[in-house]
Amino acid sequence: MxxxxxxxxxxxxxxxxxxxxxxxxxxxxxxxxxxxxxxxxxxxxxxxxxxxxxxxxxxxxxxxxxxxxxxxxxxxxxxxxxxxxxxxxxxxxxxxxxxxxxxxxxxxxxxxxxxHCSSEHPWFQQALAAGPGSEARSRFHFVPGRGPGGDLPPNNWHAMFGGPAWSRVTEADGTPGEWYLHMFTPEQPDLNxxxxxxxxxxxxxxxxxxxxxxxxxxxxxxxxxxxxxxxxxxxxxxxxxxxxxxxxxxxxxxxxxxxxxxxxxxxxxxxxxxxxxxxxxxxxxxxxxxxxxxxxxxxxxxxxxxxxxxxxxxxxxxxxxxxxxxxxxxxxxxxxxxxxxxxxxxxxxxxxxxxxxxxxxxxxxxxxxxxxxxxxxxxxxxxxxYQGEELGLPEVVDLPDEVLTDPIFRRTGSRARVRDGCRVPLPWSGHASPFGFSAGTQVKPWLPQPGWFAEHATDRALADPxxxxxLYREGLQLRRGLPQLGEGALRWLESPPQVLAFERGDGLICAVNFGTEPVPAPAAGAPLLSSGTCPAGTLPGSTAAWWVVASATNPHARPISSQ
The missing domain is CATH 3.20.20.80 (Glycosidases)
Structure with a gap:
C-alpha cells in the first residue's frame, strides 16, 4: 500500500x-x-x-x-x-x-x-520502373547478383526476420534483374x-x-x-x-x-x-x-x-x-x-x-x-x-497458426520469437471477448483474446487495490513526488547474495529479494511501497520494496535498521 x-x-x-x-x-x-x-x-x-x-x-x-x-x-x-x-x-x-x-x-x-520503407512506397515503385543505374535505384541497395547470370545473392547476409536479406527483381523486359537489400522482409527494402x-x-x-x-x-x-x-x-x-x-x-x-x-x-x-x-x-x-x-x-x-x-x-x-x-x-x-x-x-x-x-x-x-x-x-x-504491463498481462502463447500475422512466422515457419502473443488487444471490461476493446460486443479483434483475459481487464484492475x-500507479505517484527518485545518484548497499539493495538520493532505499526465502529488510518499519506483502523487518522472496529512511535533511523519516 x-x-x-x-x-x-x-x-x-x-x-x-x-x-x-x-x-x-x-x-x-x-x-x-x-x-x-x-x-x-x-x-x-x-x-x-x-x-x-x-x-x-x-x-x-x-x-x-x-x-x-x-x-x-x-x-x-x-x-x-x-x-x-x-x-x-x-x-x-x-x-x-x-x-x-x-x-x-x-x-x-x-x-x-x-x-527501410514499404515496397509500395512511391520511391521503391519508381526504382522498379527506372531500371539499373538509375537515380531512383540509388536510393536503395540495388546491385547485380553473383555467379553465372547473377543468379546468386550479392552476399551472405541474412534478414532479421529469417531467410536471405536479398530479393531479385524482374526487370521491365521480363528478364531476371538486380537484387535489392532488405534486412527485415522483402516488403521492407532498406534505404541507402x-x-x-x-x-x-x-x-x-x-x-x-x-x-x-x-x-x-x-x-x-x-x-x-x-x-x-x-x-x-x-x-x-x-x-x-x-x-x-x-x-x-x-x-x-x-x-x-x-x-x-x-x-x-x-x-x-x-x-x-x-x-x-x-x-x-x-x-x-x-x-x-x-x-x-x-x-x-x-x-x-x-x-x-x-x-x-x-x-x-x-x-x-x-x-x-x-x-x-x-x-x-x-x-x-x-x-x-x-x-x-x-x-x-x-x-x-x-x-x-x-x-x-x-x-x-x-x-x-x-x-x-x-x-x-x-x-x-x-x-x-x-x-x-509497454501497454498491458500495468495490468500484469501474460503472453498469449497458444494462438493458432492460422491467426498469426508476424512476418517472422511467415518467413521461417517457426513460432520461435513470434511476437503476436504480446500484441493481443487489451481487455478493458466484461467477461468475454472483445472485453470492451471494440465499440461493438460481437466484434472479433484482429487477434483473438483468450477467455482468461477477463482476469486482467482494466475495470477489475482499477477496483482491486x-x-x-x-502498484504501477502508486509507484509513479511516489516517483513524481519524491525528490530522491528520477534523476540523482545511486549507492549500492551491502546485502545478502540474493538481494539487490541501493539508496537513492538522501534516504530512499530500494531492495529486491531475487531469492525464494525471506531475508531481513534493509530498513526498519513497514515499507513505503512494496510489490507484495512485506511485514516490517522482513523482505520476502521475489519481492521489492521502498523505504524512506532517516538522513540529515529528513530526520523524521524511518531510521535504517541496525540489522
Whole structure:
C-alpha cells in the first residue's frame, strides 16, 4: 500500500528537461482501443484512453506507426511517412489526439522508421520502373547478383526476420534483374543513406510532424541505416539462421550513422529554440555493450536510447547489478540519462518471461514482474512501460497458426520469437471477448483474446487495490513526488547474495529479494511501497520494496535498521 512520504523539500526535477526522468507508456495503436468496431485499434481509441493514462500517471505516450502501409509488418513498412492510414483515422483525428494529450500534460512521441520503407512506397515503385543505374535505384541497395547470370545473392547476409536479406527483381523486359537489400522482409527494402536524397526526405518528415505538435520521436533500428559501402560477405554467415539479432557488423552500427543523429538533433533544437519545448529523440539501439550504446547519446546526438540489457537479464541479483552498474557508468556518464525498459511490442511479456514453466505466470512470474517494475521505477533515468504491463498481462502463447500475422512466422515457419502473443488487444471490461476493446460486443479483434483475459481487464484492475495497476500507479505517484527518485545518484548497499539493495538520493532505499526465502529488510518499519506483502523487518522472496529512511535533511523519516 502507498504511504505518504515525509517531505524532503521541493523536487529537483522541476529544473530538469522533462524527458530525463519521464515515464513513457508505449501504445501499440492497433491493440489499444477500437473506436469504430472493426476489431482494430485506432487514433480515436487512443484519444478516448487518455484519461486512463493520465490517471495511471505517465508523462507521455509513444505511438506505434499509424502511417499508410500495406501492413506486412503492421506499420513498420511505411508507404507514406507524413499521412495516417485510414484504418487508424486521419490527420484531423491525429490533431485532436495531440491537443487532448497536451491539455492533460501528456507528451506525444511518434515511431519513425528510417532504415527501410514499404515496397509500395512511391520511391521503391519508381526504382522498379527506372531500371539499373538509375537515380531512383540509388536510393536503395540495388546491385547485380553473383555467379553465372547473377543468379546468386550479392552476399551472405541474412534478414532479421529469417531467410536471405536479398530479393531479385524482374526487370521491365521480363528478364531476371538486380537484387535489392532488405534486412527485415522483402516488403521492407532498406534505404541507402549514402544517397543525400534520403536524409533530405527525413528532414522533411521530421519537420512535418514537429509542425503538427509532436514532442519527439522513437527511432526504429537506430543503429542501422548505413551498410558497409562494398557490401562484403559477413564474417558470421550462420547459413541456417532463422532470425538474428544485430550481430552483422557490416550491416549495423556503422560510424556514419552518428552523422544522422547529429542532424536530427539540430532539427529538434531549432524547434526548441522557437518555443522552449524540448523535443526528444530516443533510439532503438541494439549494440553489444553499454560503452557502444553510450556513443549514441552523446550531447549532440540522440537524447536517449533504449537500454535493453535489463530486459534481457536473467532473474539474478548479480546479473541485474552488473547491468545497472554498466549503464550508469557508461551511459549516464555521457550526460544523458539511462532509458530503462522491461518489455515492448517485440518481446515476450514480463509475467510470462519470469514465470519459467508457467506461461500465465500467475504465481512466480507475476511476483517477479511486480518486483521488477518497482526496481525499474526506482532507478535513475527514464522508463518505458509497454501497454498491458500495468495490468500484469501474460503472453498469449497458444494462438493458432492460422491467426498469426508476424512476418517472422511467415518467413521461417517457426513460432520461435513470434511476437503476436504480446500484441493481443487489451481487455478493458466484461467477461468475454472483445472485453470492451471494440465499440461493438460481437466484434472479433484482429487477434483473438483468450477467455482468461477477463482476469486482467482494466475495470477489475482499477477496483482491486492489490492489482498490478495500483502498484504501477502508486509507484509513479511516489516517483513524481519524491525528490530522491528520477534523476540523482545511486549507492549500492551491502546485502545478502540474493538481494539487490541501493539508496537513492538522501534516504530512499530500494531492495529486491531475487531469492525464494525471506531475508531481513534493509530498513526498519513497514515499507513505503512494496510489490507484495512485506511485514516490517522482513523482505520476502521475489519481492521489492521502498523505504524512506532517516538522513540529515529528513530526520523524521524511518531510521535504517541496525540489522
Amino acid at each position: 502507498l504511504t505518504a512520504p515525509a517531505s524532503n523539500g521541493p523536487s529537483q526535477r522541476l529544473t530538469l528537461p522533462w524527458w530525463r526522468d519521464a515515464v513513457i507508456y508505449q501504445v501499440y495503436v492497433r491493440s489499444f482501443l477500437d473506436s469504430t468496431g472493426d476489431g482494430i485499434g485506432d487514433l480515436a481509441g487512443v484519444r478516448s484512453g487518455l484519461p486512463y493514462l493520465k490517471k495511471l500517471g505517465v508523462d507521455g505516450i509513444w505511438l506505434s506507426p499509424f502511417y499508410p502501409s500495406p501492413q506486412h509488418d503492421h506499420g513498420y513498412d511505411v508507404a507514406d511517412y507524413t499521412g495516417v492510414d485510414p484504418v487508424y483515422g486521419d490527420l484531423g483525428e491525429f490533431a485532436l489526439l495531440v491537443g487532448d494529450a497536451h491539455r492533460l500534460d501528456i507528451k506525444v512521441l511518434l515511431d519513425i522508421v528510417p532504415n 543513406w549514402r544517397n543525400p536524397a534520403v536524409g533530405a526526405l527525413f528532414d522533411q518528415v521530421l519537420r512535418c510532424w514537429l509542425d503538427r505538435g509532436v514532442d519527439g520521436f522513437r527511432i526504429d533500428v537506430a543503429a542501422g541505416l548505413f551498410k558497409h559501402p562494398e557490401l562484403p560477405d559477413s564474417p558470421d554467415p550462420e547459413a541456417d539462421a532463422r532470425t538474428r539479432d544485430s550481430v552483422n557488423p557490416l550491416a549495423w552500427n556503422q560510424p556514419e550513422v552518428h552523422q544522422v543523429w547529429r542532424r536530427w538533433r539540430e532539427v529538434c533544437e531549432e524547434y526548441t529554440a522557437l518555443d522552449g519545448r524540448e523535443r526528444l529523440l530516443v533510439g532503438e539501439v541494439s549494440v553489444p555493450t553499454a560503452r557502444e550504446h553510450a556513443l549514441y547519446v552523446r550531447p549532440d546526438e540522440l537524447h536517449q536510447a533504449f537500454f535493453f540489457d535489463l530486459l534481457g537479464a536473467a532473474w539474478d541479483a548479480s546479473a541485474f547489478r552488473t547491468v545497472i552498474t554498466d549503464a550508469l557508468r557508461d551511459i549516464a556518464g555521457t550526460g544523458s540519462s539511462v532509458t530503462w525498459v522491461l518489455n515492448n511490442h517485440d518481446q515476450v511479456r514480463t509475467v510470462t518471461r519470469y514465470g519459467e514453466s508457467d506461461p500465465k505466470g500467475s504465481g512466480l512470474g507475476a511476483a517477479r514482474a511486480r518486483a521488477a517494475a518497482l526496481l525499474m521505477l526506482a532507478l535513475p533515468g527514464a522508463a518505458y512501460v 492489490r492489482s498490478f495497476w495500483h
